[in-house]
Amino acid sequence: MSEPVLDVRRLAHAYPDGHEALRGVDLHVHRGERVALLGPNGAGKTTLVLHLNGILTPTAGSVSVSGLPVGAPHLQEVRRRVGVVFQDPDDQLFMGSVHDDVAFGPANLGLRGEALRARVRRALEQVGMQDYADRPPHHLSYGQRRRVAVATVLAMEPEVLVLDEPSSNLDPASRRELADILRSLDVTVLMVTHDLPYALELCPRAVVLHDGVIAADGATVDLLGDPEQMARHRLELPFGFDPRAALGHRPA
Amino acid sequence: MGAGHGHRLHYHGHSPVHRAPAHLKIATLLAFVLLVVATPHAWVWAFAAYAALLLGVVALSRVPAAYLAKRMVVEVPFVVFAVLVPFVSHGPRTEVLGLSVSEPGLWAAWGLLAKGTIGVLASLTVAATTEPQQLLAGLRRLRLPDQLVQIAGFMLRYLDVVTEELGRMMVAMRSRGCDPRSPRHWPAVGRTLGALFVRSYERGERVHLAMLSRGYDGRMPDLPAPAHREHA
Incomplete structure (x- = not known):
């Protein structure tokens, strides 16, 4: 196989208070894959995400992004390659206007003038928010803010898009619109979520993080269709949801 | 909204x-x-x-x-x-x-x-x-230190977010039979404000993480002023 976009080896992390959030995570994500990262609360999902772009430093083990080890000398390039969309768009949109928020990342990469304008325009078009460039972010609806948050990261042209709970707090229509956008992007995706139908809809592959290790890794439909394994990892489907039947209706 | x-x-x-x-x-x-x-x-x-x-x-x-x-x-x-x-x-x-x-x-x-x-x-x-x-642009042009302009900018951006958070906390207090106006309940209001401070502080940390994730290195990048950019 080709070089993985995300290559996580024996990754362990203990917080200063001694809590061991990760105890040897191995994960490989290849170009073009869409992978769901599942797991109960407190399994270490957010800790793992913060290692992927070098916000947290491993206690042991390593992370590489397309062959580039995550570490001090090239953090800037790592953060360009790994775009993290955080859960609360109000945390991600901190500038006075949508345009400035989307421009923030590429401008930090040194883009100016027409190149910067083109990036911003294209990223906003990808999420269908090009008409809102001059609006202050807090005047947008929650779903629109989430889309702009995705655009702020797309503007950096990342190799892998990491989304933390992308469907949380969205109404069903906004949730579907975001799914359409994510499907339309030609980018590797790692999606942290508790929304299992969403994971099934968007990600052919799922990995389960439980107690700081990867406890399962396989086809999403197989995992969701295995009640015993689901129960072991404290995962539950919504009432009446049948993953195999749902896949029959999946949009192409 | x-x-x-x-x-x-x-x-x-x-x-x-x-x-x-x-x-x-x-x-x-x-x-x-x-x-x-x-x-x-x-x-x-x-x-x-x-x-x-x-x-x-x-x-x-x-x-x-x-x-x-x-x-x-x-x-x-x-x-x-x-x-x-x-x-x-x-x-x-x-x-x-x-x-x-x-x-x-x-x-x-x-x-x-x-x-x-x-x-x-x-x-x-x-x-x-x-x-x-x-x-903010005016203050920057008057050579106010960039750090101060940034702080003012964040204050403008998050004033509404924090106000809404306070509003929700007050509604939650009223729903549990506590009237924020009555002096008898002022200790509870005081604790709420303390909680709001802690929440805002934590939000500050999350915003900082989000900034680092997009390559922030301590200086705000120079962005074109709205008047100088074309509209899509």
């Missing part, structure tokens, strides 16, 4: 006052207020001139008087104080409407009222005619 229009002090318009560069307005406001404050109480004619000048600018800005008047209520605590001064001050007494008041106190009250009102009205006029983002 609940947020409504974020900038409650701004009044949309296209008058010459609206169009004037923000840094000029800020510098003029500062100079004007300093001049007003430095003027001795007894120069009543000078205050009349300031007021006339200011009202002229307000008329030019075409911001409705009622709009500004409503926002003048921030001055009320100072007015109350000014009204009390003649009664509690020492010095020679004089009669006003049959009440015995202190003459120096009366002058002090006049000075406080005149300077306060002109200062507040001038500030409100600048706020009503300048978009918050322009104000």
Whole structure:
């Protein structure tokens, strides 16, 4: 196989208070894959995400992004390659206007003038928010803010898009619109979520993080269709949801 | 949604006052207020001139008087104080409407009222005619340290977020039978404000993480001003 976009080896992390959030995570994500990262609360999902772009430093083990080890000398390039969309768009949109928020990342990469304008325009078009460039972010609806948050990261042209709970707090229509956008992007995706139908809809592959290790890794439909394994990892489907039947209706 | 229009002090318009560069307005406001404050109480004619000048600018800005008047209520605590001064001050007494008041106190009250009102009205006029983002750009052009402008920018951006959070906390308190207005419940309100501070602090940390994730290195990048960029 080709070089993985995300290559996580024996990754362990203990917080200063001694809590061991990760105890040897191995994960490989290849170009073009869409992978769901599942797991109960407190399994270490957010800790793992913060290692992927070098916000947290491993206690042991390593992370590489397309062959580039995550570490001090090239953090800037790592953060360009790994775009993290955080859960609360109000945390991600901190500038006075949508345009400035989307421009923030590429401008930090040194883009100016027409190149910067083109990036911003294209990223906003990808999420269908090009008409809102001059609006202050807090005047947008929650779903629109989430889309702009995705655009702020797309503007950096990342190799892998990491989304933390992308469907949380969205109404069903906004949730579907975001799914359409994510499907339309030609980018590797790692999606942290508790929304299992969403994971099934968007990600052919799922990995389960439980107690700081990867406890399962396989086809999403197989995992969701295995009640015993689901129960072991404290995962539950919504009432009446049948993953195999749902896949029959999946949009192409 | 609940947020409504974020900038409650701004009044949309296209008058010459609206169009004037923000840094000029800020510098003029500062100079004007300093001049007003430095003027001795007894120069009543000078205050009349300031007021006339200011009202002229307000008329030019075409911001409705009622709009500004409503926002003048921030001055009320100072007015109350000014009204009390003649009664509690020492010095020679004089009669006003049959009440015995202190003459120096009366002058002090006049000075406080005149300077306060002109200062507040001038500030409100600048706020009503300048978009918050322009104000920030103006401060930057006046060479205010970048760190301070950044802090002001974040304050503008998150004022509504924090206000909404406080609103939700107050609703949650009322839903559990606690009236934030009653002094009996003030300890609970105090703890709520403490919690709000902790939450805002944590949000600050999350925002910082989000900034680092997009390559922030301690300096805000230079972004083109809205006027200089084309519209998609």
